Amino acid sequence: MPINADADFVLAQKKYEEARTLEEKIKYLREMLSTAPTHKGAEKLRKELTQRMVRLRKELEKQKTKKKGRKSLAVKKQGFQVVIIGFPNTGKSSLLKKLTNAEPVIADYPFTTKKPEVGMMDYEGAKLQLVEIPALLPGASEKQAELLSIVLNADGVILVYENEEQKQALMNELYLFGIDKPVMFLEKGSVPKPRDLFNFFNLIRVYTKEPGEEPERDNPLVLKRGSTVLDAGKEIHKDFVRKFKYARVWGSTKFPGQRVDKDHVLKDGDVIEFHVK
Numbered sequence: 694m695p696i697n698a699d700a701d702f703v704l705a706q707k708k709y710e711e712a713r714t715l716e717e718k719i720k721y722l723r724e725m726l727s728t729a730p731t732h733k734g735a736e737k738l739r740k741e742l743t744q745r746m747v748r749l750r751k752e753l754e755k756q757k758t759k760k761k762g763r764k765s766l767a768v769k770k771q772g773f774q775v776v777i778i779g780f781p782n783t784g785k786s787s788l789l790k791k792l793t794n795a796e797p798v799i800a801d802y803p804f805t806t807k808k809p810e811v812g813m814m815d816y817e818g819a820k821l822q823l824v825e826i827p828a829l830l831p832g833a834s835e836k837q838a839e840l841l842s843i844v845l846n847a848d849g850v851i852l853v854y855e856n857e858e859q860k861q862a863l864m865n866e867l868y869l870f871g872i873d874k875p876v877m878f879l880e881k882g883s884v885p886k887p888r889d890l891f892n893f894f895n896l897i898r899v900y901t902k903e904p905g906e907e908p909e910r911d912n913p914l915v916l917k918r919g920s921t922v923l924d925a926g927k928e929i930h931k932d933f934v935r936k937f938k939y940a941r942v943w944g945s946t947k948f949p950g951q952r953v954d955k956d957h958v959l960k961d962g963d964v965i966e967f968h969v970k
């Protein structure tokens with residue numbers, strides 16, 4: 694932390710308060726974030742600044758897309774979305790190709806990937822969406838702001854790196870942009886198993902079945918760990934609460950096919966049978 698951080702923070706705050714445009718506000722809020730006290734007692738302050746940054750960034754993205762009539766680079770979410778980021782040539786496309794059905798161009802020159810590349814990863818029927826974005830460098834040009842906005846909307850991040858400096862630099866970029874998401878670090882060349890991703894991002898698979906039939910093994914629900922029967926139901930019907938009678942669960946219950954209420958917490962691999970009105 695710089696010696697004059699406190700004074701710098703106060704100055705940045707003053708500039709922020711006087712700022713008129715969204716761009717200026719973002720600029721000085723970024724300065725506030727970079728000079729905010731780093732000790733534990735200031736956690737709440739940093740969180741509040743981060744949330745403010747997210748609001749301003751989203752507002753600016755909206756304005757820009759509207760004004761220019763520009764086609765947004767945003768990638769429509771399909772379930773849980775993880776964005777792969779990293780410096781140029783760190784093997785992001787290679788990783789995407791190994792884990793998904795995507796066919797990105799892989800080459801030994803930097804910035805091979807010029808637009809987001811999307812693929813679906815399969816983990817025993819459960820799907821997870823992976824998005825490689827063009828390489829990032831420290832220092833946020835407008836182009837990079839557009840890319841970081843994609844990360845801002847995602848559910849998780851994979852950061853591919855070749856050395857500690859790259860890791861630190863990009864973590865700092867994420868922080869200054871207001872991005873506070875789970876980040877999985879991968880050294881260039883290391884390829885995790887699909888189940889490692891599910892575990893890291895705290896996801897579980899829940900298989901549904903109809904009464905008297907076998908569970909559907911090829912299309913489970915993907916839920917956050919700690920999800921309840923009600924959460925699972927909401928993935929199926931919007932007005933599930935109204936429709937719910939009871940459910941039977943195999944796996945996390947004491948007895949196979951035990952009748953449970955909507956608050957029952959599900960576990961990975963559970964089979965659920967809904968009974969609705």
Ligand SMILES: Nc1nc2c(ncn2[C@@H]2O[C@H](COP(=O)(O)OP(=O)(O)OP(=O)(O)O)[C@@H](O)[C@H]2O)c(=O)[nH]1
Nearest residue numbers: 781782783784785786787800801804805806828882
């Ligand atoms: N030895 C080795 N080389 C790799 C590995 N993964 C990628 N490479 C090489 O590194 C170079 C860049 O790979 P890409 O997958 O295109 O990297 P990228 O991060 O997507 O690159 P940009 O999109 O240009 O930022 C290519 O020459 C790859 O063959 C790996 O695991 N081991």
Ligand SMILES: [Mg+2]
Nearest residue numbers: 785786805806
């Ligand atoms: Mg690439």
